[in-house]
Amino acid sequence: EAQVTQNPRYLITVTGKKLTVTCSQNMNHEYMSWYRQDPGLGLRQIYYSMNVEVTDKGDVPEGYKVSRKEKRNFPLILESPSPNQTSLYFCASSLGGASTDTQYFGPGTRLTVL
Amino acid sequence: GQQLNQSPQSMFIQEGEDVSMNCTSSSIFNTWLWYKQEPGEGPVLLIALYKAGELTSNGRLTAQFGITRKDSFLNISASIPSDVGIYFCAGPTNAGGTSYGKLTFGQGTILTVHP
Numbered sequence: 001e002a003q004v005t006q007n008p009r010y011l012i013t014v015t016g017k018k019l020t021v022t023c024s025q026n027m028n029h030e031y032m033s034w035y036r037q038d039p040g041l042g043l044r045q046i047y048y049s050m051n052v053e054v055t056d057k058g059d060v061p062e063g064y065k066v067s068r069k070e071k072r073n074f075p076l077i078l079e080s081p082s083p084n085q086t087s088l089y090f091c092a093s094s095l096g097g098a099s100t101d102t103q104y105f106g107p108g109t110r111l112t113v114l
Numbered sequence: 115g116q117q118l119n120q121s122p123q124s125m126f127i128q129e130g131e132d133v134s135m136n137c138t139s140s141s142i143f144n145t146w147l148w149y150k151q152e153p154g155e156g157p158v159l160l161i162a163l164y165k166a167g168e169l170t171s172n173g174r175l176t177a178q179f180g181i182t183r184k185d186s187f188l189n190i191s192a193s194i195p196s197d198v199g200i201y202f203c204a205g206p207t208n209a210g211g212t213s214y215g216k217l218t219f220g221q222g223t224i225l226t227v228h229p
Contacts, residue, residue: 004156031215033217035219040123040221041221042120042202042219042220042221042222043157043202043204043219044219045216045217045218045219048215048216048217050214050215056215056216058216058217059207059216059218090156090157092156097214097215098206098214098215099206099214099215099216099217100145100147100162100205100206100214100217102159102162103157103159103217105155105156105157105158106156107155107156108155108156
């Protein structure tokens with residue numbers, strides 16, 4: 001089944017403890033992106049990648065890192081999480097290299113930072 | 115960065131009613147996208163618009179790309195309970211709206227449909 005998977009789906013952690021949220025797609029998509037969703041703010045783009053080894057900042061990249069070493073995986077790294085990073089996170093991918101192509105979203109990861 | 119403002123923020127309607135929502139920006143866009151997010155799920159693309167003035171339908175949904183290129187509209191006719199969700203507009207956000215990587219979403223319109 002074609003899909004975008006994220007792990008973990010739920011995570012409660014403490015301030016300063018490094019964590020990684022994994023994202024994987026099995027559709028051979030070129031483009032991948034991370035978003036965070038907060039009430040009243042909609043979805044905000046954190047980072048995106050238009051191809052392997054090519055990543056760039058979205059609108060809210062502070063406090064996050066990403067890597068794209070292989071096409072299918074696009075992990076989101078929080079080196080030192082803080083409470084303001086408590087949010088619902090979505091990974092998405094699209095076939096072409098453009099954000100305006102149809103993006104397929106993962107199921108989301110709900111992160112709580114205490 | 116550029117911002118998209120959606121209106122209304124929420125709507126409570128009766129089944130069978132028509133729904134209208136819009137999205138505005140202070141900058142022009144070359145592409146407008148409408149996504150729907152159902153409870154507990156990720157967003158799903160409903161309609162994509164690529165040309166000013168374009169009117170596109172997808173079943174009971176109709177979206178329009180405003181002629182000023184600074185707004186877009188989504189209409190849902192004869193609403194049903196499964197229309198419940200959050201509707202987002204989105205557009206590419208670099209200068210001239212020609213970036214292929216960045217995407218900005220509006221704040222969303224929360225739709226509730228009473229049977």
